[in-house]
Amino acid sequence: xxxxxxxxxxxxxxxxxxxxxxxxxxxxxxxxxxxxxxxxxxxxxxxxxxxxxxxxxxxxxxxxxxxxxxxxxxxxxxxxxxxxxxxxxxxxxxxxxxxxxxxxxxxxxxxxxxxxxxxxxxxxxxxxxx
Amino acid sequence: xxxxxxxxxxxxxxxxxxxxxxxxxxxxxxxxxxxxxxxxxxxxxxxxxxxxxxxxxxxxxxxxxxxxxxxxxxxxxxxxxxxxxxxxxxxxxxxxxxxxxxxxxxxxxxxxxxxxxxxxxxxxxxxxxxxxxxxxxxxxxxxxxxxxxxxxxxxxxxxxxxxxxxxxxxxxxxxxxxxxxxxxxxxxxxxxxxxxxxxxxxxxxxxxxxxxxxxxxxxxxxxxxxxxxxxxxxxxxxxxxxxxxxxxxxxxxxxxxxxxxxxxxxxxxxxxxxxxxxxxxxxxxxxxxxxxxxxxxxxxxxxxxxxxxxxxxxxxxxxxxxxxxxxxxxxxxxxxxxxxxxxxxxxxxxxxxxxxxxxxxxxxxxxxxxxxxxxxxxxxxxxxxxxxxxxxxxxxxxxxxxxxxxxxxxxxxxxxxxxxxxxxxxxxxxxxxxxxxxxxxxxxxxxxxxxxxxxxxxxxxxxxxxxxxxxxxxxxxxxxxxxxxxxxxxxxxxxxxxxxxxxxxxxx
Numbered sequence: 025x026x027x028x029x030x031x032x033x034x035x036x037x038x039x040x041x042x043x044x045x046x047x048x049x050x051x052x053x054x055x056x057x058x059x060x061x062x063x064x065x066x067x068x069x070x071x072x073x074x075x076x077x078x079x080x081x082x083x084x085x086x087x088x089x090x091x092x093x094x095x096x097x098x099x100x101x102x103x104x105x106x107x108x109x110x111x112x113x114x115x116x117x118x119x120x121x122x123x124x125x126x127x128x129x130x131x132x133x134x135x136x137x138x139x140x141x142x143x144x145x146x147x148x149x150x151x152x153x154x
Numbered sequence: 155x156x157x158x159x160x161x162x163x164x165x166x167x168x169x170x171x172x173x174x175x176x177x178x179x180x181x182x183x184x185x186x187x188x189x190x191x192x193x194x195x196x197x198x199x200x201x202x203x204x205x206x207x208x209x210x211x212x213x214x215x216x217x218x219x220x221x222x223x224x225x226x227x228x229x230x231x232x233x234x235x236x237x238x239x240x241x242x243x244x245x246x247x248x249x250x251x252x253x254x255x256x257x258x259x260x261x262x263x264x265x266x267x268x269x270x271x272x273x274x275x276x277x278x279x280x281x282x283x284x285x286x287x288x289x290x291x292x293x294x295x296x297x298x299x300x301x302x303x304x305x306x307x308x309x310x311x312x313x314x315x316x317x318x319x320x321x322x323x324x325x326x327x328x329x330x331x332x333x334x335x336x337x338x339x340x341x342x343x344x345x346x347x348x349x350x351x352x353x354x355x356x357x358x359x360x361x362x363x364x365x366x367x368x369x370x371x372x373x374x375x376x377x378x379x380x381x382x383x384x385x386x387x388x389x390x391x392x393x394x395x396x397x398x399x400x401x402x403x404x405x406x407x408x409x410x411x412x413x414x415x416x417x418x419x420x421x422x423x424x425x426x427x428x429x430x431x432x433x434x435x436x437x438x439x440x441x442x443x444x445x446x447x448x449x450x451x452x453x454x455x456x457x458x459x460x461x462x463x464x465x466x467x468x469x470x471x472x473x474x475x476x477x478x479x480x481x482x483x484x485x486x487x488x489x490x491x492x493x494x495x496x497x498x499x500x501x502x503x504x505x506x507x508x509x510x511x512x513x514x515x516x517x518x519x520x521x522x523x524x525x526x527x528x529x530x531x532x533x534x535x536x537x538x539x540x541x542x543x544x545x546x547x548x549x550x551x552x553x554x555x556x557x558x559x560x561x562x563x564x565x566x567x568x569x570x571x572x573x574x575x576x577x578x579x580x581x582x583x584x585x586x587x588x589x590x591x592x593x594x595x596x597x598x599x600x601x602x603x604x605x606x607x608x609x610x611x612x613x614x615x616x617x618x619x620x621x622x623x624x625x626x627x628x629x630x631x632x633x634x635x636x637x638x639x640x641x642x643x644x645x646x647x648x649x650x651x652x653x654x655x656x657x658x659x660x661x662x
Binding site: 033061062063064065066067068069071073097098100 | 191238383385387535542
């Protein structure tokens with residue numbers, strides 16, 4: 025059993041990560057950090073750079089949590105990728121960051137968070153950036 | 155001074171709200187397609203060709219020239235930020251530019267590229283003003299045999315000099331010439347290669363060929379390939395340069411211009427060679443040799459200036475001789491033909507307003523590009539986040555619509571698909587696309603000149619080699635084609651093999 029967190033290099037991702045660390049401690053389970061970037065674009069703002077992932081790793085090591093950082097860069101569906109990892113790792117909870125979306129934005133682009141909330145077979149902890 | 159007066163009159167023609175709007179549209183679209191790798195100005199101009207048939211010829215040409223210039227600016231952005239050159243002419247920019255971006259100097263690299271492009275574009279366009287009419291004066295005295303010879307030089311230039319492989323270049327040229335001869339022979343009225351299909355009797359429209367090869371071919375190629383990891387965003391910031399950057403940039407800008415313009419102006423120049431030469435020169439002359447390979451600003455400034463200067467140079471043969479030396483110019487030539495104008499030396503005489511308005515619009519477009527590119531570079535970089543499926547779906551939509559709009563014939567859509575598959579196969583087997591499109595456009599022209607010279611000489615083949623201009627051209631062709639052989643002979647026999655050059659006669 026693990027705590028799985030979907031990480032993106034922005035305020036939402038950091039908020040999710042902080043909440044996930046707490047959750048992992050409380051449950052006494054290892055943490056799996058997943059960063060996803062699409063493979064059909066040239067540049068993806070949600071891709072975490074090597075340095076960023078290294079920093080996340082250092083922070084987690086300092087906090088003394090058992091952890092694993094994964095970067096997925098194939099496919100173009102972050103919700104799918106996170107749910108697949110959750111399945112593989114038998115995650116007990118998925119932690120994600122939530123952002124406000126306008127109705128039109130949701131219609132056009134869909135929502136990764138919404139798909140995870142609806143399709144996950146385990147509890148999902150949705151965090152808002154402060 | 156006549157040139158300057160004509161140019162000022164051209165400014166008068168261009169400075170109407172609608173023309174300025176067209177130029178602004180052109181530079182915006184041009185920068186956007188330049189930024190996106192795989193979509194170049196040639197494809198864009200091909201896609202817009204059918205749409206512009208409803209416009210004034212002057213406006214259409216202003217639009218195309220603006221896209222062409224814009225593409226040169228935009229290409230550098232991707233090279234610097236992603237190490238993925240948007241255009242072949244900005245390959246060299248990527249060498250130092252991307253290193254600079256990685257070292258956190260993306261803003262300076264983008265600034266020197268944009269300002270260098272502006273400086274080079276302005277100087278080179280000014281050179282165009284003075285050189286082009288001289289070339290026209292010279293070209294107007296040329297007869298059919300000389301003109302044929304010059305076209306053949308262009309054929310050999312685009313297929314054997316540019317690109318990596320002569321055989322592939324010539325193969326591509328032959329495919330183009332074959333597509334070009336489809337239709338009714340204009341002298342005898344016989345059908346050629348129409349296979350009994352009545353729709354082919356009028357020949358294959360250049361628009362359909364260009365859209366099929368550039369747009370559909372590229373879209374199929376991308377659909378079949380180019381799946382790769384996305385890069386992370388490099389923070390750009392507003393481009394600016396410090397005093398030291400200016401000091402190190404201005405000389406490379408001027409030297410790059412000096413390389414770029416002449417190479418663009420000769421019928422076999424292109425932009426790749428001068429950018430490379432400029433890079434080598436800067437590397438040799440720099441006072442900071444230790445920085446080369448780790449992000450030297452001179453290595454961005456010089457090649458960027460060279461590629462914009464060569465873009466302006468390309469317009470010399472296009473406007474003065476009717477010879478395109480790159481794909482975008484080839485399609486602009488097709489547009490001229492579409493308006494019923496005869497590109498060539500007579501263009502300046504018959505349509506001086508159009509030519510000078512076009513040149514004036516280049517100055518204006520260049521200034522607009524500087525204004526658009528310096529403060530907005532971060533916004534342009536955002537374009538790279540568009541998922542490819544959206545882009546290529548759009549391209550295929552416009553491609554089919556454009557091909558159908560030319561003649562409103564469903565048959566053209568089949569033709570488009572077939573040509574798209576040809577374009578895909580050419581990319582698959584590494585055949586360059588430029589010789590094909592030049593073959594399609596110039597092939598019929600070359601044939602016309604050849605037939606005309608033969609008619610003049612009463613069928614005597616010696617009529618094809620009249621005049622010293624033609625001799626020089628054929629000598630150049632022979633040297634270019636047989637150089638590898640000659641070089642080999644010289645190497646093996648040290649100076650005994652040189653007499654091979656001038657005797658061989660070449661027909662393409």
